Amino acid sequence: MHFIKKAASCFGVLLGAASAAYAGGQPKYPVAAIAAALRENAHAVVRQYEETLLVKSPSRTVSTVHRVVTILDENGDSQGRELVQYDQLNSINYLRGAVYDADGRLLHNLRSNNVKDYSLSDGSSLATDNRGRLADLRQTAYPYTVDFEYEVVSDNSLFYSTWSPQTEEQQAVEHATFRVLTPATLPLRYQERHLPKGVKAARSQDGSLEVYQWELANLPAFEDEADSPPISEQVPMVVTAPTTFEVQGHSGSLTSWQQLSQWTYELNAGRDELPETVKARIAALVQGETDERARIRKVYEFLQANTRYISIQLGLGGWQTFPASTVSSTGYGDCKALSNYGKALLQAAGVTSYCALVRADEPDIHTDFPSSQFNHVVLCVPLTKGAKRDTVWLECTSQTIAFNYMGSFTGNRHALLLMPSGGHLVATPKYGAAENRRERRADVYVDAQGNATATIRTVRTGQEQERVSALLTSLDASEQKKKIAESLALANFSITKLNLASTPFPGLPAVTETLALALPNYAAASGKRIFLNINLLSKTSAIVPPVGERQSEVWLSHAYSQADTIRFHVPAGVKPESLPTPVQLTTAFGTYTTQVQALPDGTLQYVRRLSMPHTRFDRTDYPAYVDFRRKISTADKVQVVLLKTDA
Structure with a gap:
């Protein structure tokens, strides 16, 4: 549903001939020249990333990019392509490239059959002039190095460049520079984010132009950690914006x-x-x-x-x-x-x-x-x-x-x-654990051989209902059943009944899911004992313990609450040998409780509650968060041993 395009474009696009640098016989960017520290945990290494933004007037800018990347293995292949967007407001002056082998020998320059021009329509656009030229220099033999250069002239000065040379996980950066040249009458606005210590804008003059320059070197491969913020909030970046701008005769200020x-x-x-x-x-x-x-x-x-x-x-x-x-x-x-x-x-x-x-x-x-x-x-x-x-x-x-x-x-x-x-x-409205709820009630009937059937009613509200609501409005009954089956964390089952329905709920959308399941061999029967998994559908996985020092904050991006009440109906003459100890965890990361009770009517009732916030924590709290998740995972796997007293 995007209504703004940062890249817009042109009607004339030239595929430039190879530059003299490409045509020379000297090896360029040999892989052996990459420092060992940059190759560690990397699928690709950015050898050079040079970006220049020239502000020519309130209505026109020129952006020039030179990107050289060594792809070390197939997981880095996506960086062997370059997509340059264009439309009525942005035109491509040139796009050229070359690819080199591991020793830095030229394999070939960018050729017309390596470039495709196509519409960037999102599939729901009636009319769009947004197009792209995709240059593809991927190879099948590793490692190899791609070298791209392009220039875009923009008549849309509402958007200036965002410089982010490290864009992907497990990508290292050998050297990168960013220059902005602007008239003194059009002062630059910028924001530096996550730059290494000591890196900041260098100011100078080039005739009548003010020059801002940033330089980075030897950034090790970025490794995304579990429950961390988006990569854009962790890697070095410089965001720029105009003070005044003009788009097709419509001028404005942006301070x-x-x-x-x-x-x-x-x-x-x-x-x-x-x-x-x-x-x-x-x-x-x-x-x-x-x-x-x-x-x-x-x-x-x-x-x-x-x-x-x-x-x-x-x-x-x-x-x-x-x-x-x-x-x-x-x-x-x-x-x-x-x-x-x-x-x-x-x-x-x-x-x-x-x-x-x-x-x-x-x-x-x-x-x-x-x-x-x-x-x-x-x-x-x-x-x-x-x-x-x-x-x-x-x-x-x-x-x-x-x-x-x-x-x-x-x-x-x-x-x-x-x-x-x-x-x-x-x-905009905030949706926390109180709004994003999943409440489930189930009755499970277990026979003496461990087979079971279950009737389950689940009510989801807020963001918890979005996935199921999408099934309700976009798929027929058979496809709904297939998608629901894929989401159930059960080893052996069949759905015998399914109904999805929007449910009136004060102030929030809600969906009620009614399920009937056949669960052959749900409980393991052995002699006089039946080993019963009392957590039917709500198991939480543990996360990998920290290896070395955590680098990023702990970011819990989605707040939600879960409430499960499950009654197990067991055969006559079957009693629990013992009941698990109740669990209660109250931490800054969330709260969790479970309890199993033997009710007077002979059923076992399992009650589980989990509430997680939308929040951030310091990286030093990660071991405690891992421990919290481990304890939940352990409690979610607890079994009740049933004893056949009349056997």
Whole structure:
């Protein structure tokens, strides 16, 4: 659902002939010259990464990249390709490359049959000019070295370069530089992230241009650790942005969120007018409805029933919406067009709302660096009536998503309100362990031979229901059954009944899953004893203990809670030989409890509770977190030994 394209493009693209450097006979980038420390745990080594951004005017930039990578094995093969994007606002001046063997001997230069030009449509775009040229120099014999150079001229100065030479796990960097040249009248804004100690911008002059330069060397291979933040939050990076910019005659300033909001709002001002017939229809729809939230819901359901999402990405169309009247007549639009249409419909119902920029399906924006970090638009509706002030959030691109639900796609983030005089950042709804719940109740009937049947009812809410809800809306019954079966952590079973249904639940979407299972040989019978696994479906795995010193923070990215109550019905004359000791763990990483009871009616009841937060911890806490997970994993595997007293 992206509405902004960082790369845009051209109509004329040249595949440059090999440079003199490529054609020379001297070996280049021999693998033997790579330091042993850089090859350790690496699939690829960036030998050279040079990027230069030249700011020519408020409306034009030129970006030049030279990337040389040695691929050590097949796991590094993805780095043997280079994708350069282009569209109406960005054109490729040249793209050239070469590939060398392990000794640095030229195998061949980039040829026309190594390059493919194709549309970068996301599959749901009605119209897009976003294209790419993919240069492919992958080899079958390892190691080898690829050398790419390209230059892109951009008439979209809203986006400046983000320099990140270390982009993948198990990739080392031998040498990298980044230069920005800009007129003094167009001062550079930048933010340095995770740079090694002592590395910072070097300032100089080149004629009338101010020059900023960064340099990195000898970065060992990055190794992603369990439960760590995204790689983009750990590797060295320099993010740049303009002070002033211009896109197809629309100029703006970008030193505050208010300025970006105002520029975007003005770009779309006056595009929320509806035909009179539609206004009358909405007025009739909400007539007599005094509850503000109910009025909003009726309009949202009208929007969902009468529109569908199709991306439109042509030039300025990455930021400027279709008029609401166009969406009304065609019934489709992209995220900004549908949100703008929803805004217009609500206005016809007497409700004020605001479009809001958000970064969807990715980590949250950096709030301390105003810049265009967004890829999606939603609708924010502040409630104005009633004693309790609240806000309704609407995802206007989905025909099935629940009213006032942002979920994992756009929840727990910051959004930028688009307002006439410029807006500000606001928090989208937060979904924690109290909202993301999975509650399961089951009855399991075990016979004397250890075979079992089970009836299970599971209610999922918030983000916990998203995967199952997607099955409900996109797959038929047989495919639903197949996907559910794949998700069950059972060795031997068959599903004899399955039903998925959306469930009314206060303030949150919910899905109820009803299952019936046949479980042959579920419990192991041996002589007088039956060994029963009392945790049916909720086992948590342990994680690998730390090897050496932990480098990254502990990042628990998803908050959730689980509640299991399982009753085991056992044959007459079968009693538990002993019961497991209750477990209770209360830590900063989460809480966990289990208890097994023998009930008066002869059944065994197993109760398990697990609650995990969305949070971060210092890397020094990792051993304690590993121990917490180990204890949960051990408790989840506990068996009850049943004794046949009449045998």
